[in-house]
Amino acid sequence: MHKETAEHAVLAKKFNQDEQRVEWHDETLWWVREKRDKAARSLPEWEDLRETASKIKNNVLSNLSEYLLAFEEKALQNGIQVHWAIDADEHNRIVKDILQKHEVKQIVKSKSMLTEECHLNDYLQKAGVDVIDTDLGERIVQLAGEPPSHIVLPCIHKKKEEIGELFHVHLGTPAGNADPDFLTAAARLHLREKFLTRKIAITGVNFAVAETGEFVVCTNEGNADMGAHLADVHIACMGIEKIIPQRKHLGVFLRLLTRSATGQPITTYSSHFKKPRSGQEIHLVLVDNGRSRQLGREDFRNSLKCIRCGACMNTCPVYRRSGGHSYHTAIAGPIGSILAPNLDMKEYADLPFASTLCGSCTNVCPVKIDIHNQLYKWRQVLVKEGYTPLAKTMSMQGMAFTLANPTLYKMAGKTGKWFMKKTPFLLNNNLNPWYQQREMPEPPKESFHDWYKKNRNLQNGE
């Protein structure tokens, strides 16, 4: 029942093989974090906005069943067809059934972390459906056969030369051309043709308003709108926690979302879908997939306040140096590490440990999720439930035993120092993961305990 390897560490090691890329990844994300800081500090009311957003979301979670009912009623009145999915399988089946009803085999899809969570693309592809991701970053990772590595910047792990090569192979651009302007223009042409010919478009949802039954989708590229307004059928997929009570609350969240994400004052497009246009269908799929369970976990429920800005990833020293793929889940980084264990404790037992608990994630979160506290609490749950690797559990138990026993503690310290002095190669080698990117410190000449004993005697005696 124990997992043998901490997968995050293994995958991070793979990412760390290319030191220059790690440096670049780290610096680029820190640059995005600094843009966030600049945007946040330009608003004197920033902290008040965060507090307000947090309280609105607390209210949403405390009254979610009523808000869901109100939203459904309004959405139905507006002519939107509402579906409910208990889990990923049901969500995927609902989407497939809509496609089959319309005899559609080719669709466009804009960014939706929920459909990533549900592995919708794989499911539809197995059913013979051609899914084209239309967000540029998502299209790039799709062509590369990879999942997104960041919820806002899906191909942040890729260098432009690699993207140029992908476009050369898949879109026929000239070999060796890696100019971002040129590649974006090529993608524009390639995807325009898809927008104009696909009959069904899938989008995600950023916010759904209980009061009005409308939902809001935010993009910079305009791909969600191009897809939805040109298709006969628009399928929007959302987690049940995306509800907000009133339209005016959008003012709070839209002010926070993009400033936190990229430092922009707002996304280029914040589109409010209330009714289908004439002759068109809008389907909305409300997905639980473990969210109601997380709502019942007192220590972890407020992870459901997340608005998917990615600020916690950009600021995280572990994420920046290990890459999104090392988290082996749709939503990487600190927030992903507190959401994923709810979906599968065994599969994601390693993630709450992929953190230094520095708390930076909590400091930047626009809805004040106490991410680092939850990482710490998940560790305790996972150890209690027996999901942590055996080696870690045993060494922790060993440490607890030693720390609780003064004689043993003194002996262990002396022994450790002797080994560090006489045989540094025993620790500073490839078998000890902690020292793979580090130098061993000089062992101290004497322990504090010995020093104190000596100096106290000096003071008392003479």
Added chain:
Amino acid sequence: MASSRDQILKAVKQNQPPVTELPVISDYAQPFTDVVQKYIDVLHAIGGQVHPVSSYPEISSILKSAFNGKSIFSSSLEIEEIIEKGINYKNAHAFADLELAVITSSLAVAENGAVWITEDMVQERVLPFIAQHLAFIIRADDIVPTMHEAYEQIGDADYGFGTFIAGPSKTADIEQSLVLGAHGPKSLLVFIIMSK
């Protein structure tokens, strides 16, 4: 067996914590004195272009010289003279080759450069997204400081579709290099009709 809907609602109801109060959104002090200047500065920063003008004929003449001979569509009758005649925009797809869409709006936001448009201002929802270039016409008096005032103004308006558009379509997905013109308009022009 209960439907998925009922199962989800039941589980949510069972697990949701005791109700907490919905906060009041504070009245934030206006952070800038000149709302129009703030709008202009922000729009420049996000890649848009601004033309303060005094009349519609001025707009027509600027657009005529910038988009000479290209297809222009607008539902604003004030600039009818520059609209391309004889094109049958029978459905959304018919706009695929449109060069410029010009839309008149009555709400813009200084803090982020956004312009609010609703379905009734455009013939097709896709219009402001599919055109190669986009222009908005707003009045200086219609610019509000922040999103809070914007939603106050929108109130409980009953639209089928509405959107805030701030700047040209953009992406930075390739190595964080900003490129204007991802899928939507490559440029955005905003004409501000200044108050007398």
